[in-house]
Amino acid sequence: xxxxxxxxxxxxxxxxxxxxxxxxxxxxxxxxxxxxxxxxxxxxxxxxxxxxxxxxxxxxxxxxxxxxxxxxxxxxxxxxxxxxxxxxxxxxxxxxxxxxxxxxxxxxxxxxxxxxxxxxxxxxxxxxxxxxxxxxxxxxxxxxxxxxxxxxxxxxxxxxxxxxxxxxxxxxxxxxxxxxxxxxxxxxxxxxxxxxxxxxxxxxxxxxxxxxxxxxxxxxxxxxxxxxxxxxxxxxxxxxxxxxxxxxxxxxxxxxxxxxxx
Ligand SMILES: C[S@@+](CC[C@H](N)C(=O)[O-])C[C@H]1O[C@@H](n2cnc3c(N)ncnc32)[C@H](O)[C@@H]1O
Numbered sequence: 001x002x003x004x005x006x007x008x009x010x011x012x013x014x015x016x017x018x019x020x021x022x023x024x025x026x027x028x029x030x031x032x033x034x035x036x037x038x039x040x041x042x043x044x045x046x047x048x049x050x051x052x053x054x055x056x057x058x059x060x061x062x063x064x065x066x067x068x069x070x071x072x073x074x075x076x077x078x079x080x081x082x083x084x085x086x087x088x089x090x091x092x093x094x095x096x097x098x099x100x101x102x103x104x105x106x107x108x109x110x111x112x113x114x115x116x117x118x119x120x121x122x123x124x125x126x127x128x129x130x131x132x133x134x135x136x137x138x139x140x141x142x143x144x145x146x147x148x149x150x151x152x153x154x155x156x157x158x159x160x161x162x163x164x165x166x167x168x169x170x171x172x173x174x175x176x177x178x179x180x181x182x183x184x185x186x187x188x189x190x191x192x193x194x195x196x197x198x199x200x201x202x203x204x205x206x207x208x209x210x211x212x213x214x215x216x217x218x219x220x221x222x223x224x225x226x227x228x229x230x231x232x233x234x235x236x237x238x239x240x241x242x243x244x245x246x247x248x249x250x251x252x253x254x255x256x257x258x259x260x261x262x
Pocket of ligand 1: 024028094095096098117118120122123124125143145146147175176177197200204
């Protein structure tokens, strides 16, 4: 246990020697100190989410039945493939964002430009890239900040993404604070789909939405994972009454969605 703790500290210190990484690490630590931020307390936020949420499965059932079947088959195949890869890695890289929701939306709306934050093992990236590949068009821009507690964490980012899908992928690893301005400055067109699944703090979400919002296409869809963590999603949709939004319950968590999907 002591040896493991020492290793974690050594890896963290190693990451802190890199000036790009240290900037993001300090930002993350400061945001952690301001955890209480938001119009609702965590309990109020959970009650609000519970009162608004629909089951994700019920939403999926409203899509075309062939697309539902294709989505189910992909999710099962991808889970098996990812488990095989992850079982050979001695670290917990965490689970994935809403795989069926991402797959069905990318297949239905054929987005040309997709941006996501939070890659980790790559469940969301692999899902989006598979659906783009099936569409035969589109590009994914991803922002991540590798888990600095692990040794050489870059090698695990996106491990479950199949190599043959990477030609449609631009992966940035310097943290949202550095990556998002860079990605926004080099977009080939407006963003059709934005998936947020990185820094779950209030300020992290706020930073990303402010960076991305001017670049969203008119009918863009925004998906925000784990919105039970603080009331950012609630505060955002309350402050912007013109947006269409919905909340979904999926595998013990809440996903916020902005935009029309049906
Ligand atoms: C929940 S995981 C993402 C899961 C992924 N979407 C999937 O479906 O497999 C969160 C990821 O965000 C990264 N992250 C945390 N803070 C970040 C930041 N400030 N900028 C970019 N990525 C960050 C973490 O290191 C981790 O890789």
